[in-house]
Amino acid sequence: xxxxxxxxxxxxxxxxxxxxxxxxxxxxxxxxxxxxxxxxxxxxxxxxxxxxxxxxxxxxxxxxxxxxxxxxxxxxxxxxxxxxxxxxxxxxxxxxxxxxxxxxxxxxxxxxxxxxxxxxxxxxxxxxxxxxxxxxxxxxxxxxxxxxxxxxxxxxxxxxxxxxxxxxxxxxxxxxxxxxxxxxxxxxxxxxxxxxxxxxxxxxxxxxxxxxxxxxxxxxxxxxxxxxxxxxxxxxxxxxxxxxxxxxxxxxxxxxxxxxxxxxxxxxxxxxxxxxxxxxxxxxxxxxxxxxxxxxxxxxxxxxxxxxxxxxxxxxxxxxxxxxxxxxx
Amino acid sequence: xxxxxxxxxxxxxxxxxxxxxxxxxxxxxxxxxxxxxxxxxxxxxxxxxxxxxxxxxxxxxxxxxxxxxxxxxxxxxxxxxxxxxxxxxxxxxxxxxxxxxxxxxxxxxxxxxxxxxxxxxxxxxxxxxxxxxxxxxxxxxxxxxxxxxxxxxxxxxxxxxxxxxxxxxxxxxxxxxxxxxxxxxxxxxxxxxxxxxxxxxxxxxxxxxxxxxxxxxxxxxxxxxxxxxxxxxxxxxxxxxxxxxxxxxxxxxxxxxxxxxxxxxxxxxxxxxxxxxx
Numbered sequence: 001x002x003x004x005x006x007x008x009x010x011x012x013x014x015x016x017x018x019x020x021x022x023x024x025x026x027x028x029x030x031x032x033x034x035x036x037x038x039x040x041x042x043x044x045x046x047x048x049x050x051x052x053x054x055x056x057x058x059x060x061x062x063x064x065x066x067x068x069x070x071x072x073x074x075x076x077x078x079x080x081x082x083x084x085x086x087x088x089x090x091x092x093x094x095x096x097x098x099x100x101x102x103x104x105x106x107x108x109x110x111x112x113x114x115x116x117x118x119x120x121x122x123x124x125x126x127x128x129x130x131x132x133x134x135x136x137x138x139x140x141x142x143x144x145x146x147x148x149x150x151x152x153x154x155x156x157x158x159x160x161x162x163x164x165x166x167x168x169x170x171x172x173x174x175x176x177x178x179x180x181x182x183x184x185x186x187x188x189x190x191x192x193x194x195x196x197x198x199x200x201x202x203x204x205x206x207x208x209x210x211x212x213x214x215x216x217x218x219x220x221x222x223x224x225x226x227x228x229x230x231x232x233x234x235x236x237x238x239x240x241x242x243x244x245x246x247x248x249x250x251x252x253x254x255x256x257x258x259x260x261x262x263x264x265x266x267x268x269x270x271x272x273x274x275x276x277x278x279x280x281x282x283x284x285x286x287x288x289x290x291x292x293x294x295x296x297x298x299x300x301x302x303x304x305x306x307x308x309x310x311x312x313x314x315x316x317x318x319x320x321x322x323x324x325x326x327x328x329x
Numbered sequence: 330x331x332x333x334x335x336x337x338x339x340x341x342x343x344x345x346x347x348x349x350x351x352x353x354x355x356x357x358x359x360x361x362x363x364x365x366x367x368x369x370x371x372x373x374x375x376x377x378x379x380x381x382x383x384x385x386x387x388x389x390x391x392x393x394x395x396x397x398x399x400x401x402x403x404x405x406x407x408x409x410x411x412x413x414x415x416x417x418x419x420x421x422x423x424x425x426x427x428x429x430x431x432x433x434x435x436x437x438x439x440x441x442x443x444x445x446x447x448x449x450x451x452x453x454x455x456x457x458x459x460x461x462x463x464x465x466x467x468x469x470x471x472x473x474x475x476x477x478x479x480x481x482x483x484x485x486x487x488x489x490x491x492x493x494x495x496x497x498x499x500x501x502x503x504x505x506x507x508x509x510x511x512x513x514x515x516x517x518x519x520x521x522x523x524x525x526x527x528x529x530x531x532x533x534x535x536x537x538x539x540x541x542x543x544x545x546x547x548x549x550x551x552x553x554x555x556x557x558x559x560x561x562x563x564x565x566x567x568x569x570x571x572x573x574x575x576x577x578x579x580x581x582x583x584x585x586x587x588x589x590x591x592x593x594x595x596x597x598x599x600x601x602x603x604x605x606x607x
Contacts, residue, residue, distance in 0.1 A: 055504050089506030101497035104516050115515065116505035164501070171506055 003073055004207050005031040005054075005092075005175055010067030012049045012058065016280035022065065023279045024049050025231040031175065036201060036208035038218035038239070040254075041228035042276050047211045050228075051179045054209075055094055056084055071175075090120045093168030095197075097180035099160035103152040103167075110136075110148030113167050120171035135166040140196060158189035162196065169200065176201065177209045182217060194221055215258055219243060227251050230276050230287035237312020247314045247323055249292045286317065294322050344595035351588040354581075358405040365398035370553065378571040387577040391567060399560060400578050406556040408585065410471050411536035417475025418532045419525060422482025429483065430490035431513065441487070444480035452477050453542055460548045470549055474539045478532045485528050489521040527596045534589035541582045557582050 012024035024046040031037055039047045052058050054069060069077040076087055088094075096102040103112060113132040114125065123131070129148070136144035139162040152160060161181065168176060178197060182190040198221060201208050212218055218225055218239065225242050227235040227250065235248040246252045256270040263269065274291040277283075286292070289299040298317055306313040309320075316322065357364045366384075367374050373393035374385075381388045387396035429440040447455070456473050463469040493499060494517070502512045543549040544558025545565070552559070557578045564575030 057500055057504055085506050085508060087506075088504050094501070094504040096497060096501060098497060102501040104498045104502075104520070106520050107516060115511075116502070116507060119506045119508075119511075167501070167505055 002033045002174075004033040004035070004071075005209075006068075006070040007031075007050075007054065008068040008070070010050065010053060010069070011065040012046070012053045013063055013065045014049070014279060015061040016278070018280045020061070020063075021279035021282070023062075023231050024053065026067075027228070027231075027233050029226050029233065029236060031207045031209055033174070033207055034201075034205050035223045036198075036210060036221060037224040037226060038210040038212060038222035039226045039228060040212055040215060040218050042213060044230075044276055044278070045228040046231040047213075047228055048179055051094070051177050051209065051211050054177065055088055055092060056081075086120075089116055089168070089171035089173065091171075091173055092175045092177060093171065093173035094177045094179065095161070095164050095168050095181040098184050099157055099164045100152065100184075102164050103160060105152055107151075108148070109150050109152060109155070109163050113163070113170055116167050116170040132166075132170070135170060136163070138169075138200070139163070139166045141166070156189075157185055158193060161185060161189075161193050165193075165196065165200070169204070172204075173206070175207045175209065177211070179211045180213070181210075183212070183214070190217070191220075197221075215254060216260070227254070230282060231279065232287065232315065233306060233313070234288065234315045235312065236306070236314075241310070241312060245310075245323075247309055247312070247319055248316050249294050249322060250288045253291075253293075286315075294318055340595050340598045344592060344599065347588050347591040347595065351585070351592065354404070354585065354588070355408060357401055358408055361398070361401040361405050365395070365401045367395035367398045369394060369398040369402045369555075371395070378567070378574070380571070381573050381577075388571060388573045390563065390574055396560075396574060396577060399555060400557065400581055403555045403557045403560050403578065404581055404585070406467070406550055406554060407537055407540050407558065407582070410467065410474065410540045410550075410556070411533045411585075411589075413471045414474035414478060414536040414539075415529050415532040417472065418478035418482050418536075419529050421475065422479035422528075423486045423525060425479060425483035426486030426488075427490055427513070430487040430494065431509070440483070444483050447477075447480045452539065456539060456543055457546075457548065460543060465543075465548045465551055467550060467554075470540060470543060474536045477539065478535055482525075482528050482532060485524065486521070489524045490517060493517040493520055523596070523600055527593045527600070530589050530593035530596065534586045534593070537582060537586050537589065 008028050009026050010024060010028070011022050011026050013020040014023040027050065029037065039050060041047050049058070049062070053064050058064060067077065068075060071087070071091060076084065079087065103109065110129065110132050113135060114128045117128045117131055133144045133148055136147055141147045141159065141162055155163065176197070181197070182193050185193060194217060197208065200206060210218065210221055222239050224237065225239040226233055227248065229250050235242060235246065235251045242251060243255065246255050253272045257272060259269055272291055277287055277290070285300040285302060286304045289295045292299065296318065302317055304315040304317045306315045307319070371394060374395050375389045375393055377389060377391050377393045379385055379389040385395050385397060387400055390396055390399065425440060425444070429437040456477060459473045460469060463473065499512060499516070502516065503509065540549060540556060541558035541561065544556045545562045547562065549558050550556040560578040561575055561582070564578060567574050
């Protein structure tokens, strides 16, 4: 069964000055086979924690508080650590923000890929080496055979990110999690790496979970968009719909603060005032209320729930009023 | 940039000189049979308490034995004990520290507090108690010195392991489905090996001192074999009529400790400058 990945009610808690608090609060989303979704939000919104929770890479005292992860119809969130090792790399591969530190600096690139190939198949070392060289070619490393014996410091950031992608693909996963995979790269390299990921996703039928704070990257890449704020999903739906008509005030503000060459440079760039609340400072009511220009008393007393509006989910108490309002203007 | 390269260059030269010097000394010890001009147990090769001369570099002892030959054979035992003890400490300490770092939790607490407790007891006192319990011999000396040196090694191994485990590439390894044990063996071990080697050298120096100290109070190597510590003990009694008897073995002990420490220190510095330059 290839139904992709379903995440249900996932919560992650982190230690704060006032005890364990939820940094990822009851989030659910679907990653259908062959599709890609982008998880966007500011720093501290819980995007990366979500990815690490999916891979069960969190270390105490950060811990998963609950939730279910279903892969191809099989519940993988209650597998034993030994069973789960087959999922890591074998079903879900991961690419990281900083390729420099994601590779062992004292070990040849090829050997690191061979190691992860051997973790998932019972082939001989020589066959694994051939496979590693193939992978390096597939991710566009020139002179793959020479690069096999290179150390990470001999490569540039973009090249290393390709190596990390090759490593993530070494176990033939069905899902690729790219955690800020292009953040540490410059813009031209960024678009090349993104093109590579989408090419690989197309060729291999991968589902991609892209974690980014760059809406441009998300727009270029994903089919669906999940907007997170303070550990919760505030808007979730098909990406073109959200870009053309954002419903949640936070998404609207995010899109209004975008900069590209079409903006009017004579006017100041729109910003969202303030900072997202830290987990220990979150109060009841909508977490975005203090920064929201549509805030009313009800927003500070009642928790918004994700409700379906116009084929997508939005967590805003005043979503109907606001959008009627913006429609009139 | 230039100063750091220069410093690194100096370090390299120093390491090389210390290593060569230590190598020569070890060579002389190992091949004492061929290097030493006399049999160390042969009596009256010259009058007792002869002063140093070209025939007897270190003079002779109370029975007219050649002190130079006796020092070479003694040094062999001392260095052998110290290297074996450092090896014991390396194995024990690495397993100890790694176990604490890998399993965390209560085991970590128990292991590290035990290490603290052991390090809180004065080393010589601890060694005295153990040796008097086990009986003085080559094996007990090696084991006790090795056990004594393992807590500090364990601390170092644990902290080095924790640094490696917290790196992104360790997490990346876990995320690509490798087992923790495999990662620790294949990736962490080689990366902490240089630090462990430094600790080995420091431990060897400490073991030389410990051996000399224990032999000096008569709890070390037992006659007829003699280590440098034993020679110092015998020479100490005659310090007023023939100072060279105690002087040369003591100088050898100092020199060996200095060289082991110099090598450790230089390895550490060159490792640090490697890290800061990258």
